[in-house]
Amino acid sequence: MIKGGAWVVIIAAAATLVVLALATKKETISTQPDQISAAETAQAAEKIKEVRSGDGKAKLVRIVRESTGGGTSYTIRVISGGSERELFSRVVGPGSAIDIPFNSWSPDNKQFFLEENDGQTVRYLVYREDGGKYGGEREYLNINEDWAKSKNNYVIDGVTGWEGNDLLRVVTNNGDGTKGPSFWFVVSSQKFLRLRG
Numbered sequence: 762m763i764k765g766g767a768w769v770v771i772i773a774a775a776a777t778l779v780v781l782a783l784a785t786k787k788e789t790i791s792t793q794p795d796q797i798s799a800a801e802t803a804q805a806a807e808k809i810k811e812v813r814s815g816d817g818k819a820k821l822v823r824i825v826r827e828s829t830g831g832g833t834s835y836t837i838r839v840i841s842g843g844s845e846r847e848l849f850s851r852v853v854g855p856g857s858a859i860d861i862p863f864n865s866w867s868p869d870n871k872q873f874f875l876e877e878n879d880g881q882t883v884r885y886l887v888y889r890e891d892g893g894k895y896g897g898e899r900e901y902l903n904i905n906e907d908w909a910k911s912k913n914n915y916v917i918d919g920v921t922g923w924e925g926n927d928l929l930r931v932v933t934n935n936g937d938g939t940k941g942p943s944f945w946f947v948v949s950s951q952k953f954l955r956l957r958g
Contacts, residue, residue: 806826806827807824807825807826808824808825808826809822809823809824809825810822810823810825810861811823812861812862812863812865812866813866814841814866814870814873814890815866815868815870816870818841818842818870819839819840819841819842819866819870819890820839820840820841821837821838821839821840821861821865821866821873821875822837822838822839822840823835823836823837823859823860823861824836824838828852831854831855832852832853832854832855833852833853833855833857833858834850834851834852835850835851835852835853835858835859836849836850837849837850837859837861837875839888839890839892841890841891846892848888853879854880855880856879856880857877857878857879857880858877858878859875859876859877859878860875860876860878861873861875861876862874862875862876862922864922864923866923867923867926867927868923868925868926869926870890871889871890871891871926872887872888872889872890872926872948873887873888873890874886874887874888874904874920874929875888876920882905883917883919884903884904884905885903885904885905885917885920885929885931886901886902886903886904887901887902887904887929887948888900888901895948895951902948902951904917904920904929904931904946905917907946907951907952907953908931908953911952911953913933913944913953914936915933915934915935915936915941915942916933916934916935916936916941917931917932917933918932918933918934918941919931919932920932920946924945927947927948927949928945928946928947928948929945929946929948930943930944930945930946930956931943931944931945931946931953942955942956943955943956944956
């Protein structure tokens with residue numbers, strides 16, 4: 762039989778153990794929000810955009826991360842047929858951006874185009890879905906460079922999308938901001954056909 766003084770010792774010991782357990786638990790709980798906040802901050806710093814091909818079998822993925830020194834890191838990936846490849850990864854300066862338009866994919870899902878904006882000029886780049894080269898040597902087509910070679914006197918306003926498996930529509934202005942004619946960029950020949958009207 763436990764006497765009164767022994768009960769006091771047992772109760773005091775039990776209370777001490779409970780206080781220690783609660784203090785330890787409180788300390789453990791108080792560190793968790795900091796860890797979660799760090800994870801959420803890291804996740805928020807990465808922005809992901811996906812654009813699927815018309816048949817849903819392939820997609821382009823753009824991953825944007827803020828980089829040290831004020832730049833922004835852009836990674837473009839192509840996921841197709843169960844495999845994934847990195848198209849490129851680069852850091853661009855303030856005011857520059859790389860985008861995947863919503864209508865990037867050609868109707869036959871074999872090509873796509875991207876927009877690169879350096880803050881002054883938007884370049885339109887065409888790639889093959891399978892990673893193949895154009896003319897056996899060009900990894901991509903730069904519509905702006907081919908436009909300069911065509912010696913047209915208009916300024917590219919934009920590429921509005923595909924109008925066939927091999928045709929991208931290019932809209933222009935007259936150099937003074939007034940609307941110019943539209944053209945088809947024929948991917949297979951890298952030539953421009955002026956549209957009527």
